[in-house]
Amino acid sequence: MALKPMDKRNGRDSRQAVWEAIRQLREFTVRELRNKTLLTIESVRDYVLGLTAAGYLKAYPQPKGFVTVYALSNDVGAEAPRVRKDGTPVTQGDGRKNMWEAMRILRTFTPRELAVAASMPDCLVKESTAADYAKHLCHAGYLRKFGDSYMFLPTAYTGPLAPMIQRTKRVWDPNQQKVRWRSDEGVSDDE
Numbered sequence: 001m002a003l004k005p006m007d008k009r010n011g012r013d014s015r016q017a018v019w020e021a022i023r024q025l026r027e028f029t030v031r032e033l034r035n036k037t038l039l040t041i042e043s044v045r046d047y048v049l050g051l052t053a054a055g056y057l058k059a060y061p062q063p064k065g066f067v068t069v070y071a072l073s074n075d076v077g078a079e080a081p082r083v084r085k086d087g088t089p090v091t092q093g094d095g096r097k098n099m100w101e102a103m104r105i106l107r108t109f110t111p112r113e114l115a116v117a118a119s120m121p122d123c124l125v126k127e128s129t130a131a132d133y134a135k136h137l138c139h140a141g142y143l144r145k146f147g148d149s150y151m152f153l154p155t156a157y158t159g160p161l162a163p164m165i166q167r168t169k170r171v172w173d174p175n176q177q178k179v180r181w182r183s184d185e186g187v188s189d190d191e
Contacts, residue, residue, distance in 0.1 A: 014039050016174075018047050019080030022057070027071045046085045053087025079161070093162070095125040099133055100162035103143070103152040110149050137163060140171035140181035 014037070021036040022028065034044045048070060051057045058073040082090035098118035103109070106117055111131035118125040134150045137143045140163065142156040159175030166172050169183035 050083040
């Protein structure tokens with residue numbers, strides 16, 4: 001079965017929905033989270049296991065025949081921790097997040113400058129990746145292009161979460177919970 005685009009999964013990223021329910025309930029079972037988020041029991045369970053292994057949750061096993069109760073033990077704020085089932089951090093998307101932050105600081109940049117500013121020792125951003133991301137954000141109205149450079153539009157800042165380029169070539173803004181641009185809408189006048 002194909003994965004639904006993020007804007008079709010309960011209105012927000014599924015892990016974010018689970019994390020919000022965890023922060024609200026503070027103490028819960030996997031089934032309670034499933035009922036609150038309307039996600040599959042498997043996806044909720046896998047995320048809970050990852051959060052437990054990473055130290056965000058504490059498990060309180062019950063006597064035989066009863067379900068495990070979990071409690072939030074490390075509340076790191078509104079943004080859902082990105083962990084795998086074994087508790088290791090998910091690093092996919094770090095480059096995009098770094099570019100989003102760098103754009104606001106640089107204001108005007110070339111793809112090469114953006115790649116250099118967004119690269120960290122544990123996350124190297126290629127110039128081609130920066131160019132593709134900037135091109136899509138330009139289509140979506142976050143940036144203006146002039147010559148070989150781009151300018152970040154401060155009025156286009158929608159929040160701390162980086163816009164995503166989906167496989168379907170759409171720009172999804174997780175801050176606004178909406179698609180900002182679709183490739184089938186055509187190319188904007190900015191290019």
